[in-house]
Amino acid sequence: MDPAIRVRGLVTRFGDHVVHEDLDLDVRRGEILGVVGGSGTGKSVLLRQITGLLEPDAGRIEVLGETVRDTSPEAFRRLRRRWGVMFQGGALFSALTVRENVEAPMREQLDLPDDLRARLAAVKVRMVGLPADAMEKRPSELSGGMRKRAGFARAIALDPEIVFLDEPTAGLDPIGAAALDALVAQLRDVLGLTVFLVTHDLDTLHAICDRVAVLAERRVLAVGSIDELRALPHPWIAEYFGGPRGRAAAGER
Numbered sequence: 001m002d003p004a005i006r007v008r009g010l011v012t013r014f015g016d017h018v019v020h021e022d023l024d025l026d027v028r029r030g031e032i033l034g035v036v037g038g039s040g041t042g043k044s045v046l047l048r049q050i051t052g053l054l055e056p057d058a059g060r061i062e063v064l065g066e067t068v069r070d071t072s073p074e075a076f077r078r079l080r081r082r083w084g085v086m087f088q089g090g091a092l093f094s095a096l097t098v099r100e101n102v103e104a105p106m107r108e109q110l111d112l113p114d115d116l117r118a119r120l121a122a123v124k125v126r127m128v129g130l131p132a133d134a135m136e137k138r139p140s141e142l143s144g145g146m147r148k149r150a151g152f153a154r155a156i157a158l159d160p161e162i163v164f165l166d167e168p169t170a171g172l173d174p175i176g177a178a179a180l181d182a183l184v185a186q187l188r189d190v191l192g193l194t195v196f197l198v199t200h201d202l203d204t205l206h207a208i209c210d211r212v213a214v215l216a217e218r219r220v221l222a223v224g225s226i227d228e229l230r231a232l233p234h235p236w237i238a239e240y241f242g243g244p245r246g247r248a249a250a251g252e253r
């Protein structure tokens with residue numbers, strides 16, 4: 001079966017700064033792929049390019065069999081409906097309530113009567129484990145973990161096939177982070193999602209990722225299960241997974 005996402009020969013430059021050079025990546029349908037790499041290796045930029053927010057300098061990006069950006073605006077609009085994104089920090093509209101935030105993509109993309117839209121938003125809010133009374137609250141009235149859940153509810157508002165999550169557990173306490181990991185895994189199972197997950201959280205990688213892609217040296221240096229990656233001799237990968245935090249996350253001393 002075709003991969004959900006296929007990236008070939010991606011090049012990204014900002015002035016003289018080369019971020020990606022001939023980067024290739026496949027994301028399989030139905031998998032949770034963790035994307036890791038040192039700070040500034042271009043993980044968030046890659047996410048923005050795959051979702052069509054940023055144009056690469058060269059290369060080809062296909063999502064669900066369609067070429068991103070090479071299509072007509074109408075075809076891109078249809079394609080964009082098939083994924084949802086949760087940006088760092090949840091990135092909710094601060095002036096809107098949780099319900100209005102979750103309704104925002106529906107307003108933009110679907111022509112629905114108000115009451116149906118509100119009921120659909122309520123379903124999404126329940127699916128991410130938020131209490132019903134969170135619906136009419138603004139982001140500033142929620143805890144960090146609840147804001148992430150609200151961001152997740154917005155990301156799944158249009159019943160996407162793929163969700164992109166940018167550091168979903170950043171800033172959460174370990175219990176909140178573990179609960180969010182569990183939610184991602186549960187929704188993947190229930191909804192059959194493909195998940196592209198940028199993270200620095202080693203616990204998340206161990207808990208829910210099927211495979212991990214390592215960005216280094218301006219490309220995807222390796223992709224595989226954590227055990228496969230740990231067997232590689234590359235210094236950054238060895239330090240990342242075999243260092244004290246990597247070993248602790250693997251349940252070793």
Ligand SMILES: Nc1ncnc2c1ncn2[C@@H]1O[C@H](COP(=O)(O)OP(=O)(O)OP(=O)(O)O)[C@@H](O)[C@H]1O
Nearest residue numbers: 014017019037038039040041042043044045046200
């Ligand atoms: N719009 C932009 N203009 C210029 N440089 C940019 C722009 N966006 C990103 N960069 C640069 O591209 C590089 C990759 O950025 P990116 O945010 O993707 O890194 P990252 O791997 O997500 O890092 P982190 O783990 O710290 O979030 C960085 O050096 C960043 O400064």
